[in-house]
Every structure is written in C-alpha cells, then in structure tokens.
Amino acid sequence: MIDFLTNALSVYHASDYIIKKLNETGGFTELKTDEAWKLEPGHGYYVCPFGTTVIAFRTGSAVASVGMPDKQDKLRIIASHTDHPGFRVKENPEVKQGSYVKLNVESYGGAILNTWLDRPLGAAGCAWVRGKDGRAAKFLVDFDGPAFVIPNVAIHMNRKINEGIELNKQIDMLPLAYAQEVHAQNDSNEKGYSFREELAYHIHRIHNVSAKPEDILSYDISIYNAEKPVYVGRDRELLMAGGIDNVSSEKACLDAITGIEDNQGIVISAFFDHEEVGSRSKNGADSTILANIIERICISLGYDRNEYLAMVMNGEFLSLDVAHANNPNHPEKYDPTSGVSLGSGVTIKCSSRQNYCTDADMTAQLLELAGNNRVKCSVNYLRSDIPGGSTIGSILSSQLPMRSADIGIPILAMHSAMETMSVSDQRNLDRLAAAFLAQH
Structure with missing residues (x-):
C-alpha cells in the first residue's frame, strides 16, 4: 500500500505504476486501441487509452469461442479511479508578489482547502516536448519531493481565524514557489523563477533528455502532498497519507x-480518471470506453452483438471507492444505526437516491462471499439529511446494466490532504476483491 501511495503522485504516475505491475506479472499483454485484437482464452491483456485510464482483463481458459456465451462464462468487473482532489498548474503560472513568486493553480475536485495550508507540497504529472521528428515527446515528471508551500495567515493578522474563514481559491490557495534573495531595500535578485525552466530541469534529471523551456509545448501537472505515509495508533493499526482516496x-x-490464476468468462479491473470532477470525459467512467472495450473483447472471442448484450445483462460489477468512517468528534454527522468506523472491514455502501449502485441482490451475494472468505463486512447508509457524495458505480451500472454494488474501506477526513485508514480494512478489501473475480 505504501509503495503504491508513494508512486501514485499524479494520475499519470498511478497509471504508469499499474502498467508496470501488470507487466511484471508476465501474464499481461498491451493492446493498442487503434489496432485489431486477436485474443486467446486464458490470457491477460490491458489497454491504456489517453494515458490516465487503464483497463486490464483476463479471458478464462475455458471461455467459449463460438456460439452463445455459456451461463458460466460470467462477466465480472471491478473498477476504481486514479485521480484525487488537489490542484493543477495553469499555463504561464508565475505570479510575482514583491520578492515572492507564486504558482497560479486551479483547484481540482472537492478538496478540503485548509488541510493544504502549511504543508510541504510537490508537483508531478506529464510534459510534452517538441521532438526532432516533428512529433511531441511525452515525459513523466516529478519535482522530487517538497517544492512549494501554501502559507497560512498568522493569527496575529487574523484574530478570528479560529472562528472559521472562507478560503478564496484564486487568492488564498496559490503555492509559494520561490523567495528571491533581497540584497538591499527594494532590490531583489534578478534571477527570478520560471516554471518551464523547472520542468526542463526535471525532464533532464529523470530522463537525461535536454529540453529548452520554449520546447515544452504543454503540461498537465498536479500539486500533491509531499509528506510521507505514516503509521499511527497504539499498535500502528492506522495509516495516514495523502491520496488514500482512491489508492486503497x-x-x-x-x-x-x-x-488470479484462472477464471471462467471475462474478468476486468478498470481504473478511470476524472471521477473527482464528474467522470464526464473521454477517459472518465461516464464515457462509452468500457462498453466499447467489452464489446471488442466479445467480438475478438467470436461472440456477436446479441451475445455481448447477453453477457452484460448476466454480468456482475463492483465499484471500489472509499467510504465515510464515523468521526469520533462528530458522531451526529453519521447514520445512527449503520455508521461504520475504522477497523469495521469492507463497507457495502447503500443509497435509495442511487448515489451508489448497490442492489439488494448483490449485497446478499457479497455478504455470503465475505463470510466464505473470512472477510469482515458492514452495510452502510448515510444520514437521510446528509446526501454525501457519489461514485462511478451508478454511472457505469446505468451504461452496463448488471447486478452491482459500491464497496470500499472507511476512512477519516475524505478529500483532506492527509487521510486516515485502518490497515486491517485494506486487507479485508483486498481479499474480497480477489474472491469476487476468482469465484466460479
């Protein structure tokens, strides 16, 4: 878990980490979306369209190659998202304020803004550089640790700060990137600061590729919490880190x-971008990308469209995303009879509003599966007067109608720069997800 957290610094890095792990297993082959697919039963494959979404799948060794799919040729899907709330660096981001240089950033998703103040912050993502052959070259970039800070206003200058203040995203949330050395009164060093120069430096440091700042055509860079994950609690039973939503x-x-060693039918693990901003993008869950890929899998295995639709309707789907653990200082915010706490295991998330895709049929199946695999599991509703958030679950289940459920581990301070989870809950989630895909 810590290895994943420390490598998933941006959506690009998360996807890169996933692909490396798929390649390391030796059982997965990359497919290109613009090429014809020739799939074989009993193999693993993956696609990475648009750089931040990964869809990996395995075809069972006994999967039917012609005719109507066998009833045992089940389609099972588990899905999560690769993004988390924070900030993205804008174009021409340098903002001079006296001897300071700040970065102009745009907020991404529903971050708890004040948790980002007074923390060491890093930057990571992707940059596209003008190539010698006329094609832009793409490079993963990480500023390698703390590089920025968003400073709070001292209590002496804002005596009411502990009474609560509203933070302005354009004014209060700009990271400090550089403090110029002042040699004399009102006389600062002329060196200045260039974000593109910093990008060029890190491209050379990481990839040994020389690039001038003017050769950087575009970039997609996220600000992240540079604090390392840390265990807390009497028995170190809890883990604090940025990005637990949704690395877990x-x-x-x-x-x-x-x-998984072998399976019947088709099993899929999907990792989508843009969940935190609504999923409405070409590489988000609210696109046709997963449905298109499943249909291509079926066609390559010899099924026609009628058989593909039959497999979907007979399929099963789990959306994996974190749940709200009861905050011990504010128990009034949570449902009085079904609230969950850290250490309560996997949370099956339910909502009559359909914020979650969980249906009673799948809930029963999951509880039985959890019992058979010694997985601790709880069914959770939110307070009726606090609707909470939503997930990719309802989006995908409306496009791919099948039995479905939303599950995840409970965490504290969801969308904070530093979230808290239980280590034992992660072990339970890992076992349940594995059992779900492996079942016959």
Whole structure:
C-alpha cells in the first residue's frame, strides 16, 4: 500500500505504476486501441487509452469461442479511479508578489482547502516536448519531493481565524514557489523563477533528455502532498497519507486481477480518471470506453452483438471507492444505526437516491462471499439529511446494466490532504476483491 501511495503522485504516475505491475506479472499483454485484437482464452491483456485510464482483463481458459456465451462464462468487473482532489498548474503560472513568486493553480475536485495550508507540497504529472521528428515527446515528471508551500495567515493578522474563514481559491490557495534573495531595500535578485525552466530541469534529471523551456509545448501537472505515509495508533493499526482516496481501491483492483490464476468468462479491473470532477470525459467512467472495450473483447472471442448484450445483462460489477468512517468528534454527522468506523472491514455502501449502485441482490451475494472468505463486512447508509457524495458505480451500472454494488474501506477526513485508514480494512478489501473475480 505504501509503495503504491508513494508512486501514485499524479494520475499519470498511478497509471504508469499499474502498467508496470501488470507487466511484471508476465501474464499481461498491451493492446493498442487503434489496432485489431486477436485474443486467446486464458490470457491477460490491458489497454491504456489517453494515458490516465487503464483497463486490464483476463479471458478464462475455458471461455467459449463460438456460439452463445455459456451461463458460466460470467462477466465480472471491478473498477476504481486514479485521480484525487488537489490542484493543477495553469499555463504561464508565475505570479510575482514583491520578492515572492507564486504558482497560479486551479483547484481540482472537492478538496478540503485548509488541510493544504502549511504543508510541504510537490508537483508531478506529464510534459510534452517538441521532438526532432516533428512529433511531441511525452515525459513523466516529478519535482522530487517538497517544492512549494501554501502559507497560512498568522493569527496575529487574523484574530478570528479560529472562528472559521472562507478560503478564496484564486487568492488564498496559490503555492509559494520561490523567495528571491533581497540584497538591499527594494532590490531583489534578478534571477527570478520560471516554471518551464523547472520542468526542463526535471525532464533532464529523470530522463537525461535536454529540453529548452520554449520546447515544452504543454503540461498537465498536479500539486500533491509531499509528506510521507505514516503509521499511527497504539499498535500502528492506522495509516495516514495523502491520496488514500482512491489508492486503497486501486490496489485492491490491481492485486485481484494480477493474482488470479484462472477464471471462467471475462474478468476486468478498470481504473478511470476524472471521477473527482464528474467522470464526464473521454477517459472518465461516464464515457462509452468500457462498453466499447467489452464489446471488442466479445467480438475478438467470436461472440456477436446479441451475445455481448447477453453477457452484460448476466454480468456482475463492483465499484471500489472509499467510504465515510464515523468521526469520533462528530458522531451526529453519521447514520445512527449503520455508521461504520475504522477497523469495521469492507463497507457495502447503500443509497435509495442511487448515489451508489448497490442492489439488494448483490449485497446478499457479497455478504455470503465475505463470510466464505473470512472477510469482515458492514452495510452502510448515510444520514437521510446528509446526501454525501457519489461514485462511478451508478454511472457505469446505468451504461452496463448488471447486478452491482459500491464497496470500499472507511476512512477519516475524505478529500483532506492527509487521510486516515485502518490497515486491517485494506486487507479485508483486498481479499474480497480477489474472491469476487476468482469465484466460479
């Protein structure tokens, strides 16, 4: 878990980490979306369209190659998302304020803003550089540790700060990137700061490729919490880190698909971008990308469209995303009879509003599966007057109608720069996701 957390610094790095693990297993082959697929039963494959979404799948060794899919040729899907709330660096981001240089950033998703103040922050993502052959070259970039800070206003300058203040995203949340050395009164060093120069430096440091700042055509860079994950609690039973939402679910999806030895039918682990901003993008869950890939899998295995639709309707789907653990200081915020706490195991998330895709049929199946595999599991509703958030579950289940459920581990301070989880809950989620894909 810590290895995944420390490598998933941006959506690009998360996808890169997933692909490396798929390749390391030796059982997965990359497919290109613009090429014809020739699939074989009993093999693993993956696609990475648009750089931040990964869809990995395995075809069972006994999967039917012609005719209507056998009733045992089940389609099973588990899905998570690769993004988390934070900030993205804008174009021409340098903002001078006296001897300071700040970065102009745009907030991404529903971050708890004040948790980002006074923390060491890093930057990571992707940059596209002008190539010698006329094609832009793409490079993963990480500023390698703390590089920025968003400073709070001292209490002496804001005596009411502990009474609560509203933070302005354009004013209060700009990271400090550089403090110029002042040699004399009102006389600062002329060296200045260039974000593109910093990018060029790190491209050379990481990839040994020389690039001038003007050769950087575009970039997609995220600001992340540079603090390392840390265990807390009397028995170190808890883990604090940035990005637990949703690395915890990504890990379970990845371990399940790479750990399966054989399966019947088709099993899929999908990792989508843009969940935190609504999923409405070409590489988000609210696109046709997964449905298209499943249909291509079926066609390559010899099924026609009628058989593909039959397999979907007979399929099963789990959406993996974190759940709200009861905050011990505010128990009034949670449902009085079905609230969950850290250490309560896997949470099956339910909502009559359909914020979650869980249906009673799948809930029963999951509880039985959990019992057979010694997985601790709880069914959770939110307070009726606090609707909570939503997941990719309802989005995907409306496009791919099949029995479905939303599950995840409970965490504290969801969308904070530093979230808290139980280590034992992660082990339970890993076991349940693996059992779900491996069942016959």
